[in-house]
Amino acid sequence: MSITAKSQDWLQQSEALEKLSATELLEWAFKIFYPRITLACSFQAEESVLIDMMHAVRGSDFRIFTLDTGRLNQETYDCMDAIRQRYGIHIEVFFPDASQVESMVRNYGLNLFYKSVDLRKMCCGIRKVEPLNRALKGLDAWITGLRREQAVTRGAVRKVEIDKDHGGIVKLNPLADWSDRQVWDYIHENHLPYNKLHDQGYPSIGCAPCTRAIKPAEDVRAGRWWWETPESKECGLHAASIAKEAVKTVTGEEKNGTGQIAPHGGRLINRVLVGQEQEETLAKSGELKKIALNARTLSDLELLAVGAFSPLEGFMGRKDYERVVNEMRLSSGLLWTLPLTLAVSSDEAKELREGEEIALLDSSGEVVAVFFLEEKYGYDKKEEAWKVYRTDEDKHPGVWYLYQRGNTLLGGKISLVRRPSLLSGFEAYKLDPAETRAIFKQRGWRTVVGFQTRNPIHRSHEYIQKSALELMDGLLIHPLVGKTKLDDIPSEVRLRCYEVLIEHYFPKERTLLSVFPGAMRYAGPREAVFHAIVRKNYGCTHFIVGRDAAGIGGYYGPYEAWDLFALFKRDDLDITPLFFAEAFYCRKCDAVASAKTCPHESRHHVALSGTRVRELLQVGDPLPPEFTRPEVGEILGEWSRGQFNDQ
Numbered sequence: 001m002s003i004t005a006k007s008q009d010w011l012q013q014s015e016a017l018e019k020l021s022a023t024e025l026l027e028w029a030f031k032i033f034y035p036r037i038t039l040a041c042s043f044q045a046e047e048s049v050l051i052d053m054m055h056a057v058r059g060s061d062f063r064i065f066t067l068d069t070g071r072l073n074q075e076t077y078d079c080m081d082a083i084r085q086r087y088g089i090h091i092e093v094f095f096p097d098a099s100q101v102e103s104m105v106r107n108y109g110l111n112l113f114y115k116s117v118d119l120r121k122m123c124c125g126i127r128k129v130e131p132l133n134r135a136l137k138g139l140d141a142w143i144t145g146l147r148r149e150q151a152v153t154r155g156a157v158r159k160v161e162i163d164k165d166h167g168g169i170v171k172l173n174p175l176a177d178w179s180d181r182q183v184w185d186y187i188h189e190n191h192l193p194y195n196k197l198h199d200q201g202y203p204s205i206g207c208a209p210c211t212r213a214i215k216p217a218e219d220v221r222a223g224r225w226w227w228e229t230p231e232s233k234e235c236g237l238h239a240a241s242i243a244k245e246a247v248k249t250v251t252g253e254e255k256n257g258t259g260q261i262a263p264h265g266g267r268l269i270n271r272v273l274v275g276q277e278q279e280e281t282l283a284k285s286g287e288l289k290k291i292a293l294n295a296r297t298l299s300d301l302e303l304l305a306v307g308a309f310s311p312l313e314g315f316m317g318r319k320d321y322e323r324v325v326n327e328m329r330l331s332s333g334l335l336w337t338l339p340l341t342l343a344v345s346s347d348e349a350k351e352l353r354e355g356e357e358i359a360l361l362d363s364s365g366e367v368v369a370v371f372f373l374e375e376k377y378g379y380d381k382k383e384e385a386w387k388v389y390r391t392d393e394d395k396h397p398g399v400w401y402l403y404q405r406g407n408t409l410l411g412g413k414i415s416l417v418r419r420p421s422l423l424s425g426f427e428a429y430k431l432d433p434a435e436t437r438a439i440f441k442q443r444g445w446r447t448v449v450g451f452q453t454r455n456p457i458h459r460s461h462e463y464i465q466k467s468a469l470e471l472m473d474g475l476l477i478h479p480l481v482g483k484t485k486l487d488d489i490p491s492e493v494r495l496r497c498y499e500v501l502i503e504h505y506f507p508k509e510r511t512l513l514s515v516f517p518g519a520m521r522y523a524g525p526r527e528a529v530f531h532a533i534v535r536k537n538y539g540c541t542h543f544i545v546g547r548d549a550a551g552i553g554g555y556y557g558p559y560e561a562w563d564l565f566a567l568f569k570r571d572d573l574d575i576t577p578l579f580f581a582e583a584f585y586c587r588k589c590d591a592v593a594s595a596k597t598c599p600h601e602s603r604h605h606v607a608l609s610g611t612r613v614r615e616l617l618q619v620g621d622p623l624p625p626e627f628t629r630p631e632v633g634e635i636l637g638e639w640s641r642g643q644f645n646d647q
């Protein structure tokens, strides 16, 4: 059997293998693959743990190799020697091809990596990836210290993977589910030798010119290629095809197509605790003061934690809040149009001290997060209503909600310990920004248009989406399933409509349906811009802005959102808005069209308002097929009959 076929066998067992502990997985791997298995070691903390475990399983009888790029720190060589001595093992050292290094340095200089991502990847390709390919030649499996917690690019790492970049051999990541704390507890408890750069604030270690110590609040990979955005931060050892393509690019070969839009502010936030940190935080939460969250704040909390609201890491403090309300910018100057706040009553606020941790609870009283209270501050609800919603009428649902809130706002970061549950049937469609980004990358979509909706998709919406898809690689249908107003069609009914529509009328390989568990504010133009920024965090490069986007009841002009987008510079937003006028079915054109494309009078047009749709459904009349696909009309009719009969 070929190695690829054998690998597929192991992949079949992947779910069972995922449950093995690190040592159990190593024992299994040695039984199957020895002697054609090796550990890739760059002398980071994880590899100290793995070497100790491998030594416990096989004594000194295992293979380990390292890549000497020629740019390593002295501490790394010291660690290599300490490990050799302690375990009495031989470490194979692979060097880059001297002629390639000479040619690269001659053409681009010694410090080429600071000049562009492509040149950095070229350097990694020559100094790391090519020697790695030699090191793995003829092997059936390799072991790495990758962990999911390490970076946004590693969130989907599994314990057993097929490494297509190296001929379909097996790649084992025994510590995939370990937390940083677990790694260090193991090292200290067993007095293992480790790279002393870790004591100097280097959580991740690579070449000297490309690695720096990090500051206390920074992400663990923030010190690697710190001048780049998080998504490009792989050297190619674990995404070899990327580095190979980059080498081709700078050498004048085919252009690599893996670039993605950067999250807002440059970094995808992840405030979801896992492993031991999660357990410890949950354990201590019993002692903390508590705040119960309503459905809207709960959804804000989850979206903050998974990075949908990057760069925010928690609820806004006073400076951010005031600047957003007044100028639509965070205190850093970054464009941001809606306040994201946590409100409590004045009585509740009196019990809370700035600087303390507070447990946040869901509606069943379960702890979902810990909140680090940095500041308490008062706010003017009328002013927020006027500036954000442009009305102070409590008939407006966003303003009504604002008036119900407590009088004190709490600002500070959050850490999520438990994911709030969704309506059943929605889980399969719930994807975090890191996951949609990974899917876009895997599908090779360089341009992705996002479509925000809180309504069923009628023919006019389908026309707009497909018009956009003519120009883009992929379409993200991203219906909002958080809190909406009571007379909106329920999320579960809408989801069935999306499913049936995609099943029958959309190209599945170019369409992704995923739910967005956010709440509607109905803040019109400001919310339309907010929706675009959020979809950028999910990896969309373009965003559809239609008629009366995020508006309600005549509070905003039908195309006012377009005007607001036009106020901002391209660099402010980065994601490109695609403006679509209202579409309708024209009986004369015999097609869906808009005022831009149809020359006929409105009497030939079929366009129904939401109110008219509800009236037809209530009396049991079918929706015209020119307006709604029959499959969607059937689902809406069925739901409406149920509603009617229940009354």
Ligand code: SF4
Residues within 6 Å of the ligand: 069, 071, 113, 120, 121, 123, 124, 125, 127, 128, 206, 207, 209, 210, 235
């Ligand atoms: Fe070159 Fe820096 Fe990559 Fe090392 S980490 S191979 S020095 S670009």
